[in-house]
Amino acid sequence: MSIRTKVFKNMYQDSVSLMQISAHISKLAGIEQASVVMGTSTNLAQLRDAALDDGCTAGPNDLVIAVRGEISACDGALVIAQERLNSKPEESSGDGVRPPPLASLEMAVEQQTAPNLALISVPGDYAAAEAIKALRLGMSVMLFSDNVSLAHERAIKTLAAEKKLLVMGPDCGTAIINGLPLGFANVVRRGAIGVVAASGTGLQEVTCRIDQLGAGISQALGTGGHDLHESIGGISMLYGLDALSADPDTHVIVLISKPPAPAVAEKILARARAAGKPVVVNFLGARAEDMNVPGITPAYTLADAASFAVALLSGSELPASVAEVSTPDAGRLHDYSRTLRPMRRFIRGVFAGGTFCYESQLLCRQRGFAASSNTPVASNSKLEDIWHSTGHTLVDMGDDDFTRGRPHPMIDPTLRNQRIHAELNDPQTAVVLFDLVLGYGASTEPARELLELIEHARLQAAGKDLPVLISHVCGTEADPQVRSRQVDTLREAGVLVAGCNAQAALWASHVAHLQAQK
Template identity: 55%
Template sequence: MAISSRSYPNLYKDSVSLMTVSARVTSIPGIEAASVVMASATNVDNLAQAGLGAFEIRPNDLIVAVSGSDQACDEALAVADTLLSASPPDSGEQQSAIPTTSIQMAVAADPALNLALISVPGDYAAAEAMKALRLGLDVMVFSDNVTADAELALKDYAQAHDLMVMGPDCGTAIINGIPLGFANVVRRGPIGVVGASGTGTQEVTVRIHQNGSGVSHALGTGGHDLAEAIGGISMLHGLAALDADPATSVIVLVSKPPSPAVAAKVLAAAQDSAKPVVVNFLGADPASITRDGVYGAASLAQAADMAVELAGGGQPTATEIAISAEMSRILGDLADAMAPGQRYVRGIFSGGTFCYEAQLIHRAHGITAQSNTPVAGNSALADLRTSQGHTILDMGDDEFTRGKPHPMIDPSQKDARIRAEIADPATAVVLFDVVLGYGSADDPTAELVSIIETSSAAARAEGRTVAFVGYVCGTDLDPQDRTKAVAALQSAGVLVASSNAEAALWSATLATARGGDR
């Protein structure tokens, strides 16, 4: 196996652009591994750990490193060179003779600017974000690997100057109808969302759209905002901003479990809001959240449903997700058709919040799973290369994406894992998500459908029936078209649920029928 690389001095590309180029390079037949990154200290260390070579730390330089056959490496570097040297699309406007090379220059050229999106290596993201804040801009920090001390410093400054920091590691936002990062195309409407989880925010916004309502704004906070060290500064700011926004009549708050002290602070602020607030703290008892003007939701889907009811002038009903008689029959037939050794759920997710919610629902049904991001009561998977027992994985977590594109951009690594799970004689259920929208792969189901069809046929030849349960997070307005994606999966025999929680419930029901943990 050959290892090849190329450096591009003083060439900067943002994180999403780098992941997109990496996905194209990785897809070349014969490439075993590929990484397209800025030469920051962290990235250089990651390249060395991945066995892709030793490089000097030169933060302004871009590195492409690949491994595979000689021919594939040559082709990959040529493709990367073409993509990285391509000129941006012509906007039709005359370009300034002096290029904009700093946030300060951009603000000087257009004083009306009020938001900066920071997407640079994490080692440098805090410094760039602080520059933007000092220029009076709200900030969305797409970058991750920012220290807790740096995050707190940014948010303390923002709080003192009535600004908002979305992030670090904020992957999703919709501001005035404009999607930022990984986001879906949803109609505008009266419901505002503040989310400490990217895919959690995506499910809430798409379900609001599917239920006929719309979204005023979706503000991200980053996943660490509700930790005790940060104190929920961004969620509290977002809540206050939506409370003052005349276009917003209902507010939804979404997060994985906050620290108890921060949860109390956020809920007190929600109760003081002039508008009804729906809260989904994943795993929390809705009764512990509910109070005057505040409505606890048991799932992401339920939070969206309750918000739509409130926006329509009604009172929300906390209807639990139930399995229809027809689906109960289908699940029973699948369980009966399986071979004796098929017992386990294998959940393969690109969305971290979806993975978390799926674990919680399986736990509630007595199914204990291993994971790379285990919830309370579950255990860490010792070897990420091989599933053991019930296994529910977040393939978008750092262990799987270090030096590789996120599975929402390039699902090939996730698809390969699904192929491996189908081949395991102990697998009863393959549970997965497909996330559509801006930033996601152009056709995230194409290779997956082929894998399911060929691998399930091989399993049947061995006397096994594998159940496939999926959830498609998206709308029919997304570039990939949710209706098309759902139809493609259903044609391959996948049971496609209307929400992540419903998919997890179907999976847990099948696992219970196969004996659960016994």
């Protein structure tokens, strides 16, 4: 194996584009691993950790391509990556004219007609400064960048509050503004339900479920995962809540987060009560007594948050919680369990969405199955070796431990699929539980890639039993991947496809319960 790197001086592209190029060249024959990143000190350290460093020198304004594999394959991969870096995007107009790149936010403001939103995706060391520049120029900010300190986040959001502007992020990967999907968002119909979420995949699940139930989204605002930390105080969620309260096109509001700091939760719930509109609150894992607030509709799961919001919009009775409904496919799950040997006892969850992993842990725990995880909920244990499962294990493959030097599994599911294959081959696995997340930026055919893996596992099993495969697909019919096409592909491969993440976790728990009784 050989390592090859190439440095492009003073070339910048956003992180999503670089991850997509990384994913493309990683799949080339003869390539073991590849990464395309900006040459920040953090990224260079991650290349060293991933054994992708051949001693190249690069600065933070430089772009680095690093590949490991067969010598000829590495040379070819560098050429292909450079071609993709230099390729022109499809023209939106027919005149063939591309606007010249702008060197600063100030130039953008000069050349645009009253821009009011800046999407910032630069290395975290520089993100705070760019966000502050945008705010001072009168623009709200979607800060896609991560690795921004709490102190810098507080400074950014304090300035935004003073200027009555919104900051989504840091580490905000998803939003829908005036019907336009930003980041890892899905194509959903316009409507009268507004969402403010501290979770990207949580926002995706709720907006997609609302679309599937026939309603639509007015605005979907991300806050970043640390907004409800005590030191930040929920500044962005409070701003978003107030904005949706004043928006005549929003009739119902949904708030999504992991449990906030108590003082922050109290402030948000008090503001929600005064919104003058129905508000559904899903603080994943919050105690029921903490959510028993007059004027607020608490939701235990992400799917509940969507269905409750649609019911409130139509003035109909609230449906039962997903967690309270008996398993509709109990008979089929019993049939699957009968084919499993008694030694198959454990749930193995492999997730691209961090919030899906979190919610699944909560639901499995509620059903009596404590699990290990690289991102454990409060009552679960930390996985000792993130690369190997023991007992019930649910892993978030999108966590930093797995994505250093690699694209996120929503963009390139290769590493996640390898983990699924390993769990299929473990004789103690009863259920492999996983998600497929669709939308802009995500893998173009995630189910098809899994199909080959599943067929290979069946051939290896040579007629012996395989674990039950249970999945849920987060997406819509209007997404580039087309949700029904992905669902059909999975079902053809023998995968049980649930209607939502919570239902998939409950199905997995049901199979594990049946196995424990053998």
